[in-house]
Amino acid sequence: MHRTARVDAMIEDLRTLVEVESPSRDLDALRASAEAVATVIERRLGGRAVLLESAAGPHVHWTAGGDPTVLVLGHHDTVFPLGTLARRPFRVADGRATGPGVFDMLGGLVQAVHGLATLDDRSGVEILVTADEEVGSHSSRALLEERALACGAVLVLEGAADGGGLKTGRKGCGTFHVAVTGRASHAGLEPAAGVNALVEAAHQVLDIAALGRPDIGTTVTPTVASAGTLDNVVPAEATVTVDVRVETADEKDRIEAAFTALAPHLDEAEIAVRGGIGRPPMPESASVELFAVARQLRPGIEAEAVGGGSDGNFTAALGVPTLDGLGAVGGGAHADHEYLLIDTMAERAHLVAGLVHALQHPEEHEVLRGR
Structure with missing residues (x-):
């Protein structure tokens, strides 16, 4: 030089x-x-x-x-x-x-x-x-x-x-998108006839947040959510977006398996997950x-x-x-x-x-x- x-x-x-x-x-x-x-x-x-x-x-x-x-x-x-x-x-x-x-x-x-x-x-x-x-x-x-x-x-x-x-x-970092499908109904006349996707999404958010292990560097953070169309309609759809960070390949595997295994809490609700940890540690x-x-x-x-x-x-x-x-x-x-x-x-x-x-x-x- x-x-x-x-x-x-x-x-x-x-x-x-x-x-x-x-x-x-x-x-x-x-x-x-x-x-x-x-x-x-x-x-x-x-x-x-x-x-x-x-x-x-x-x-x-x-x-x-x-x-x-x-x-x-x-x-x-x-x-x-x-x-x-x-x-x-x-x-x-x-x-x-x-x-x-x-x-x-x-x-x-x-x-x-x-x-x-x-x-x-x-x-x-x-x-x-x-x-x-x-x-x-x-x-x-x-x-x-x-x-x-x-x-x-x-x-x-x-x-x-x-x-x-x-x-x-x-x-390592990635994003997961969780889609919840329920069934719409009138929120005042027959709320029980619906399957409330927002309530199901709330359960999922708590389950997802519990996957984090900050003590070993794993953070699992729900960041964006949406649900519903009108204030008098039981929501038929909801989505949750989650940011994930991991320090090891083992944690990458654990988190991806946990998202695959997510299961609905409400009868007749359905869960679909896409995404993953795209950047390895x-x-x-x-x-x-x-x-x-x-x-x-x-x-x-x-x-x-x-x-x-x-x-x-x-x-x-x-x-x-x-x-x-x-x-x-x-x-x-x-x-x-x-x-x-x-x-x-x-x-x-x-x-x-x-x-x-x-x-x-x-x-x-x-x-x-x-x-």
């Missing part, structure tokens, strides 16, 4: 990406966003960034050539609807950059590209920026798993943990070697296991060494107060570059020898 990442240039590219809104599932917006990401990569790194079509929108893939060594993994979709930018435009003030997506995760993308640009040798490096991470990575999972296995190590550009720490473990063991190198590069940097999921869950579950949280330092992911700390951008860019260099030259790092 002979160059220094320039903060002013990073801010310029961050503005470019933020000002192309990219809500998940909006294919036109995601195409414009993918093109903007590809342009930034090509301008800073050279070569060609290829747009890979998918049902969820274009993914962006760039490779420096040579034997695959490391996959730098991110996403360009965001959770904010079109029009957010008009209400909350990109702004730099008081040491912070704000605007939709600065922390999750456009800042991380920009930092990584500029970090890689400081390397004289980028052989073996691949960048994959997906279009559907915020909505489950259904179209990108097979691709990112393929490239992770080919490269043998993954650096994930999600935002840093509180205080700038790296994310060395993540819970990311064990901390997957990050041990890479975090040790990060500690050599940035003594004192902290490690944290977190509840949220990322594409790192998928790559770690394959046994591919994975280090997460290498993106922006800031906070407010998915919220209106989302921000990125400007004075951390260069350091994070160089951390990514240092990790890539270490993976290219494992003989220089005792923990990586023999890779």
Whole structure:
């Protein structure tokens, strides 16, 4: 490494990406966003960034050539609807950059590209920026798993943990949808003739919430419910949506089996369940070697296991060494107060570059020898 990442240039590219809104599932917006990401990569790194079509929108893939060594993994979709930018435009003030997506995760993308640009040798490096991470990575999972296995190590550009720490473990996470079918009747004239789907849903909510085991890291949280049509009709249908987080594969199996076994409390009520734990747990063991190198590069940097999921869950579950949280330092992911700390951008860019260099030259790092 002979160059220094320039903060002013990073801010310029961050503005470019933020000002192309990219809500998940909006294919036109995601195409414009993918093109903007590809342009930034090509301008800073050279070569060609290829747009890979998918049902969820274009993914962006760039490779420096040579034997695959490391996959730098991110996403360009965001959770904010079109029009957010008009209400909350990109702004730099008081040491912070704000605007939709600065922390999750456009800042991380920009930092990584500029970090890689400081390397004289980028052989073996691949960048994959997906279009559907915020909505489950259904179209990108097979691709990112393929490239992770080919490269043998993954650096994930999600935002840093509180205080700038790296994310060395993540819970597995998923969503379940429970549909209750009853029978409608007049709530005043003959309520007993109906089968009250709302009452059945209330029973199910209590049963479902009882599945949680916070003492071992399993949370089962009913989050959304709906039922009924009119105030004088016994509801014939109800739905309950449940967020689930688990730390181990055994808990994943237990929870999925428990949802399959849900049974109605009321005669003639019916229960149907769909969904599951789509992102497997990311064990901390997957990050041990890479975090040790990060500690050599940035003594004192902290490690944290977190509840949220990322594409790192998928790559770690394959046994591919994975280090997460290498993106922006800031906070407010998915919220209106989302921000990125400007004075951390260069350091994070160089951390990514240092990790890539270490993976290219494992003989220089005792923990990586023999890779």
